[in-house]
Amino acid sequence: MSKNARLNGYLDEIDLEFVEREATPRLLMKLSIQLHLAGLSLSNTVSILEIFGVERARSTVHNWVHKAELQPRSGQNPDHVAVDETVIRLNDEQYWLYAAVDPETNDLLYTKLEPTTNRVIAHAFFAELREKHDVEDAVFLIDGSHSLKDACRRHSLDFRYEKHGNRNNVERVFREIKRRTISFSNCFSNAKAETANDWLQSFAFAWNQLI
DSSP states (O other), X not given: OOXXXXXXXXXXXXXXXXXXXXXXXXXXXXXXXXXXXXXOOHHHHHHHHHHTTXXXXXXXXXXXXXXXXXOOOSOOOOSEEEEEEEEEEETTEEEEEEEEEETTTTEEEEEEEESSXXXXXXXXXXXXXXXXXXXXXXXXXXXXXXXXXXXXXXXXXXXXXXXXXXXHHHHHHHHHHHHHHHHTGGGGXXXXXXXXXXXXXXXXXXXXXXX
């Protein structure tokens, strides 16, 4: 599939059913969502809209992204799944980001933001991952986390310890997420964790379309 075809498909998948009465052309709304999730700051995204003669606040674009409720496509059947947990900071508070990545495609399969980390949370993350994707026969790549290993055992999933190799892909995803949350902290200014979690799922959707 060509890059243009993939990007056009990406725009088609952005659902604007939440819009009731909006003066902004829908194509420009979709383009704004796409540009922001692809890496453009809210300020720069607003500047792009101004080129088309449309003036909108940064908060308006942020609300479009939030209300679109984008998330990675379900029903994938990966051979391997790299799972990890990492600390990110939002509003000077510490959260734990859980993420599952298909190392063969670099697709983000599922993300979840939590206020802490423990075995109960890890178990719940795997339960939700199994609901969204067919991972029963996948080999899970775990990097030394006791809670993630325990969750694999409780779910009777095959796993192995791997520090490098295919795990480099999930580390790349985490680096990008951290870069985005640090560089564009205005996305999360005074935002609740639920809003940040929704944004991260939207980011995962965009990541899968653009990698």
